[in-house]
Amino acid sequence: MENFKKLIELRKELHKYPEVSGTEIETGKSIKSFLQNYAPDELISELGTTGFAAIYKGKKPGKTVLFRCELDALPIEETNIFEHKSVNKGVSHKCGHDGHISILCGLAVKLHKNKPETGAVILLFQPAEEDGSGAEKVFFDSKFQVLKPDYVFALHNLPGYLTNQIVVKNGTFTCAVNSMIIHLEGKTSHAGEPEKGINPSLAIAEIITEFNARIQADNSQKNYCVITPIFIKMGTMAYGVSAGVGEIHFTVRSDSNLQMEILEKTLETLVQSIALKYALKCKLSWIQNFKANFNDDKAVEIIRKAAKINHFLVLEKENPFTWGEDFGLFTQHFSGAMFGLGSGLNTPALHNPDYDFPDEIIGTGVNMFHQISKEITNAY
CATH class of the missing domain: 3.30.70.360 (Alpha-Beta Plaits)
Structure with missing residues (x-):
């Protein structure tokens, strides 16, 4: 419960001080400050300029799985009036990247306490998703090229879907x-x-x-x-x-x-x-x-299994989402998948000026990522 409270505090801090694509300096500092209490085995800085990766290594050799979140906010003036409202004029977290970051930091907490049995888990904090440049900058960075994950995963919160619902799809997930x-x-x-x-x-x-x-x-x-x-x-x-x-x-x-x-x-x-x-x-x-996000069948099956183990409701989506997501570059080169995390039927839509990431779904995202990591790194 105490760790969950810290994740919410981090999420609200990130929301209050948003930065647009390619300028996520202070955002990175806040995350690294949080991670000091849950130190990874390796930290790779300046990935794609403002990104970085935290790596938690297993006791034995094995498969490597990567989880990605995004660091950037949008050039949108916020209309909310709560205490953690953006203080940066014309900039706000209207896609929920502050929440996605908190989920990945929650995974860091779990991995610090319980290291993978085998292989490694990479937490990628990627810059500049909103303008489509971040994934490419990271992917072609020589420091990233040596990592070679066996699987890559990401999630995106989805207003208009039931709170904590897991949305999955084989094949094209985003256009x-x-x-x-x-x-x-x-x-x-x-x-x-x-x-x-x-x-x-x-x-x-x-x-x-x-x-x-x-x-x-x-x-x-x-x-x-x-x-x-x-x-x-x-x-x-x-x-x-x-x-x-x-x-x-x-x-x-x-x-x-x-x-x-x-x-x-x-x-x-x-x-x-x-x-x-x-x-x-x-x-x-x-x-x-933005490349189309193509979900690997085996990776989607791992997502389904993780949801079942956690007793989360699963929705099988028939058609792709029409928005773009630069995680598609990673699924072009590695087996992996993106899935959706329902953020509430009445939550304002993504990129709306009154949108705010719902903190109650942070735990669901953390548990999904953690179970996925165990399915891959605790398998012999």
């Missing part, structure tokens, strides 16, 4: 997401003589129309694809000037990495064709890439 930036350059002219310039407006309209025609929004069907316009900029507020440049941003979602690759090429070809049609110079770029 592939990529963001496209299209820059079009024509030529300005007098607004009274637009024919003497090259205005990108018709090309932008056609791109939006053509992209919209390729949407297949039912993720229970094959070739799921959602293309969402995010931002448009064209010309300036000079009413005597016909615009000469324009820019439009989209997010693109698919239920598989292979389908995403096909979509990217299709959309690039389409944009270049439309730009050529309107005599525009075109520059394309992609940012904030």
Whole structure:
């Protein structure tokens, strides 16, 4: 009970002092301060710049399992008025990463008291999940490359699902997401003589129309694809000037990495064709890439077993979640899975300004991770 109280205190401290992607310095210091009382056998700092890993080693050689949480908050102004409200203007934990961190720290408490029988358990505190850059920075860090886990696991809290319910799915758990930036350059002219310039407006309209025609929004069907316009900029507020440049941003979602690759090429070809049609110079770029999270069958079975042993209610999800999660990079390279942890039917949605992680599900997350670790490291 005392340890659970400390986890809640840590969660609220993290919530009060949030940091956006890539700047999680103080967040890391708070976690490391907590871990001093539950010292790991090895601590690897500066993973992907602001991330780190705590490793608890078994008495004998064996399999290695990695559990990941995220360190970053979002650029959202909090509307809650409780005592642990964010003090950092325009920044708040609206995805529950403060709770995910507390769960991993709770696992550290258990592993410190009861070391794995064999192998090792790695607790990865990953930076910059929200902008899609953190997993890649960690994965390609030479200090991470030597770890080579046999299994990788992560969870995400899920508003709109029963409190403490475990949500599982084989195959794709979260979708592939990529963001496209299209820059079009024509030529300005007098607004009274637009024919003497090259205005990108018709090309932008056609791109939006053509992209919209390729949407297949039912993720229970094959070739799921959602293309969402995010931002448009064209010309300036000079009413005597016909615009000469324009820019439009989209997010693109698919239920598989292979389908995403096909979509990217299709959309690039389409944009270049439309730009050529309107005599525009075109520059394309992609940012904030999230690989689809593909759950390994055996890893999901371990999750189911852990839930059963703990007497937690399990929901078998039929279709993938449509949001992106950069843990998908790890499940591309290692056997593993992500699962959902219900955070309440009436909890505000993720990224809502009034969302707050429910502390009552911390213990469930800790017990799930601990049982999963035992299934792997206590097996001979």
